[in-house]
Amino acid sequence: MSWKRRGRNVAHGCLLLLAVCYSLLPIYFMFIQSLKTAEEDVVGHPLIVTRPTLENYRHLFEPDPESEFLVRPPVAFPVWVQNTVVVFGASLALTLALSLLAAYGLGRLRPPGWRWSRRLLFATYVVPHTLLFVPLYELAVRFGLDNSQLALVIVYPMLSMPFCVWILSAFFQTLPREIEESAYIEGASRVAAFLHIVLPMSRPVLVAAGLFTLGTISSDIVFASILLHSSEIQTVVAGLGAMDVSLEELTVLAGINLAGIPLILLSALFARGYVRGLTAAMVEGA
């Protein structure tokens, strides 16, 4: 029995190792590439770096607007990072705030037609995004939002909000009513009960919604590239995407890794909350 058990543990461990390698190999590969000198990039081993250098990362911080081939970023990398933080932060805040309000309205107050309203919102996922950028760009130009970060801040919540409203309202729907009602009996107003009781209780689901939003908007490349075209206001993905890749592969890989670091930290902090939030929303609710 104990042998069988030990055997099973070893098998589990091996499979886990395989899973971790599978998940991390591409990231590892990009990381290793980014540490290589140009020389080693040509003749070295694909998975090992013998003389690691931070040269590629240095290039990111030394912009060269005169460069004809865009082998270096036209503006310093921190500018793009800052733009990304601003755009993502604003999109995230807008998504969560509006989703919370709508989800509370639909899942808790349940006005007539709440079920269909929620479905309608979720149904926007069936709109094919292929050509969306053409009329959206036209719209942005008409409103003077062409080449403006505000345009992205308006478009991004459109991508993430239906899912966020869905899981948040599913969660609110099943939160026992007594929880708030006891607060009303104490004399609390609806707003106070929401702020002090419902909001703290929905934190895991909010974390899940927030991470989903970040994952969704950080995988966008089309809207960012189309709506932002001057390098000073581009986000990381739009900026790196515009660089001449074949000539400065290593610099861009370095940029990808730098952009990945904060995402890794965020994941490490919130990944478990993400799972808990999804569980809470999908099972207790829906």
Place this chain on the structure above:
Amino acid sequence: MAEGPIRAVPVKSARDCPGRRPQRAPRRREVVAAYLLTLPAFLLVLGVLAYPVAWQGWVSVTNHSVYLDGPPAFVGLDNYRRLLGDGEYWRAAAHTAAYFVITTIAKLVVGVALALLLARPFPGRALAFLAVFLPWAYPGGVTIIGWYWTLNPPLIAPHSLLLGRLKWAVDGWLGFGAYDFLSVVLFNVWRGGSFTAVFLLAGLNAIPQELFDSAALECKAGWRRFWLVTVPLLKRFLALAVFLSLTTAFADLANIWVLTGGRIMFPIIGTHAYWLAVKGGQFGAAAAVSLSLVPPLVLALVLLFRLFDPPKEEPA
């Protein structure tokens, strides 16, 4: 009549006991408040989408094209009718279906496997979980640029020779462009499988351990147990994962565009529409191609809703 006895109960005043106010007036206020709270989210999502969707719908029934002198004319359903006899379109549709089926099955297999691996506690679980989570969390928009050079290295990279040979082998076996198709599938599965795994893990966590324990007593074969107990309990999660996979597979444009460097040999509906519009300038036809995706997606959505709130709950 029924209200009589209740009123007889000595309630001090509505102010002291707001929870027991008579139902009607507050309910009306509640409904108004609910609509007001819901409004901003709807305005934003539907507001951003309204014009683009209307534009696409209108353009799809015109002969809008850059080669046209003068304004586009209404042509009715001609664009759609032409699709039916268009070999290119059906080729793209077949690729889309293949792309969806292949990636979805692969993502579900990878996702279920990873979720089951992580389901039970073991030392270092948090780190393993983080590793599995990263492919999705790592910024997809930039990661794909990295993938492109990894799979299609410029002439000078050390692994160029190896991957070049692989490309020849795959293309020789399955036809020109198969390698690019495969690289898109790989990226989709790598990133989407991670999302599915985390999603299903959340589902597994929700299943009480006792259910598994009693299932283990009833049925010794783990495989059977998986099909008879785990899968039905995860049904909702699986359905949502499949739906999200469907929308990405159908709409996938950026990934394919970037990963194949625009040299698309296996066009799917999304890229076909993009090609028609941006390279061919035929916006009318492109819009029709793109909108032809809507019916299957709506069908999938209806199935999904059925699963999520079954009709019997409707009166609630």
